[in-house]
Amino acid sequence: MYTLNKQQVDTIVADVEMAKITFLHLAEDLIDHICCEVEQEMNQGKSFNEAYEIIKQQTGIKVLQKIQENTRLLIDKNYKLMKTTMKISGLISLAMLGLATVFKIFHWPGAGIGLVLGFFILCVLFFPSAIYVNYRDAKKKGQLILHLSILVGGIAFMAGILFKVQHWPGANILMEIGFIVLLWIFLPILLYVKLKTASDKKEKRIYIIGVIALMVFEISTAFKMFHWPGAFVLMLLGSAMLFWIFLPMFTYRKFKESGKITGQYIFLITTSMFFILFTFLLAMNVSKNVLVTFVNDDSDKLIVAQYYENKNDKLVADFLSQPDSLKTNKESQIIKIQQEAHDLCNFIHDIKIELIQAVENVDSATAIEYLSKTFMINSKDNNDFVTKIMLGKNANGLAISLKEKTETFKMNIHSNIPDNQDINSMVDKLLDTSDKMHDSQIRSWEQINFYNTVIISALQILSDLELKVQLIESESIKTVIHKNI
Known part of the structure; x- marks a missing residue:
């Protein structure tokens, strides 16, 4: 009668362990059963590999795995x-x-x-x-x-x-x-x-x-x-x-x-x-095509904003170059409108620089360069810093200050041009910072615009606001200049 050697037994033991028969008595019974069956097949003239392959097809390892599973469920x-x-x-x-x-x-x-x-x-x-x-x-x-x-x-x-x-x-x-x-x-x-x-x-x-x-x-x-x-x-x-x-x-x-x-x-x-x-x-958090669209839109807004800034400066310069008899009492009013618009635009510009610095971890000079070339911003889809800086932990973020300054600018325009309904209506519409229904709930202007907003979108929102301020500045100055002419 043929008896398995140690190497052959170890092969069987390794296969049983691979089958994850972890209950000791079941594992020992299975090993003993397989060894006996293999020896019986080998006595009929088969090699170990042939005999073992036959027994593996017949031995019912999966049945014993099921028995082990049922036993564990019971105890x-x-x-x-x-x-x-x-x-x-x-x-x-x-x-x-x-x-x-x-x-x-x-x-x-x-x-x-x-x-x-x-x-x-x-x-x-x-x-x-x-x-x-x-x-x-x-x-x-x-x-x-x-x-x-x-x-x-x-x-x-x-x-x-x-x-x-x-x-x-x-x-x-x-x-x-x-x-x-x-x-x-x-x-x-x-x-x-x-x-x-x-x-x-x-x-x-x-x-x-x-x-x-x-x-x-x-x-x-x-x-x-x-x-x-x-x-x-x-x-x-x-x-x-x-x-x-x-x-x-x-x-x-x-x-x-x-x-x-x-x-x-x-x-x-x-x-x-x-x-x-x-x-x-x-x-790939955000589609590259979407990001490219944001970059292109922001670049276009920067170009238009620069156009309005140059236009407004020329408008004021031309007015101030006129004789004093033509300027009457309009000079202080126009300079006040221009200064308030510049202060608000500078504040918006500083916010954009601070956002880029935080997201990209760069100095102010590099952030200014990135602002003019937004395609250079690597973390275009970062929203953590936007939420943190703009909203803050206790409603003390820069968006709150931006909303207050925008409201102040709007009221000053109304006070400077109280009798022009068209200008006042345009200002109210362009600089609307009221709470609105958003995602089935009332949310504030700052939450709608800056809560979990990716930086490339936040920059576009700020550029859009800056452009509106400059448009209002231009129309307001022209209204004052042509008043009672």
């Missing part, structure tokens, strides 16, 4: 509760996020609520329960930190995505925490665990390449999202390592081991590709 109430929670919350969160995404695409009401609830269920119920179930299934020493790191990093990253989609402040901080934990804690520990279980040097090499490629790719994603230099090169390198090196090596290895491509493997590859695609889309 471990926490595991049963987490397993049930994972299944239910996973279905609910997926359904809510799917519907909310459709609502978001078509701009239907309720999309925001659906996204928030879907992400809440995903982060608070599904993800923790899935991590717990996986940890109990693995049941290996030294993997507690591995599971805790993916739990903390994953929740922080998913919360950051929600904040990013909803344009809430703090999105970048949450995503930075997620990136740091996942890249520098979870992935290195995962690589260490995989290297310990690898059967040979080739498998270890595949794992090393895969983890390095994934780290490079996700670092490039972080660089892209936070507008740091070098994102393109890193993303190109990470993509090449993932798709041209790691994936072919991993596919060949799996096919060589099993002789076929399993459904589980196809699901893994499909999920990975969707993850990579989602990461690409997430990194």
Whole structure:
């Protein structure tokens, strides 16, 4: 009668461990059963590999996995509760996020609520329960930190995505925490665990390449999202390592081991590709075409504003050059209108410089250059600094001061030209800073214009306001000059 040697037994033991039979008595029974069956086949003249392949098709490993699962559900109430929670919350969160995404695409009401609830269920119920179930299934020493790191990093990253989609402040901080934990804690520990279980040097090499490629790719994603230099090169390198090196090596290895491509493997590859695609889309926060439109519009407004500034200065200069007999008492009135308009425009200009300095982290001279060439601004879609500077923490932001100065300028125009209904009506319309209905609720002028507004749009709003002030200045001065002529 043929007896298996130690190397052959170790092969069977390794396969049982790979099947995640963690209950000791079930694992021992399965190993003993497979060894006996293989020896019986080998007594009929078959080789070990032939005999073992036949038994693997017949032994019923999946049946014992199911027995282990049922046993754990009976004796471990926490595991049963987490397993049930994972299944239910996973279905609910997926359904809510799917519907909310459709609502978001078509701009239907309720999309925001659906996204928030879907992400809440995903982060608070599904993800923790899935991590717990996986940890109990693995049941290996030294993997507690591995599971805790993916739990903390994953929740922080998913919360950051929600904040990013909803344009809430703090999105970048949450995503930075997620990136740091996942890249520098979870992935290195995962690589260490995989290297310990690898059967040979080739498998270890595949794992090393895969983890390095994934780290490079996700670092490039972080660089892209936070507008740091070098994102393109890193993303190109990470993509090449993932798709041209790691994936072919991993596919060949799996096919060589099993002789076929399993459904589980196809699901893994499909999920990975969707993850990579989602990461690409997430990194490209705002369409370049949209940003280019904002840049072009702002550049046009700057040109028109410069035209009105030169026109108004010439208008005043021509008036002041006239004889004193023609100027009567209009000179002080015109100079007052011009000075008030210049003060407000200078205040708007200073706000734009401060925004660019904060977003780009540059000095005043560089910010002035960026203002005249807005295409040079790297973080065109940054909204955190706009909200922080313009609104402030306790309603003390620059938008409040801007609103007050705009209202003051409007009242001064009314007082200087009280009897011209056309000018006063134009001023009220162009400089309307009243509260309005927005997103089904009453919101202030400063909230509508600057809450979670990307900087390139905020600059355009400020340039538009500056242009209106100059237009009012021009019409008001002309009205005063031609009055009673």
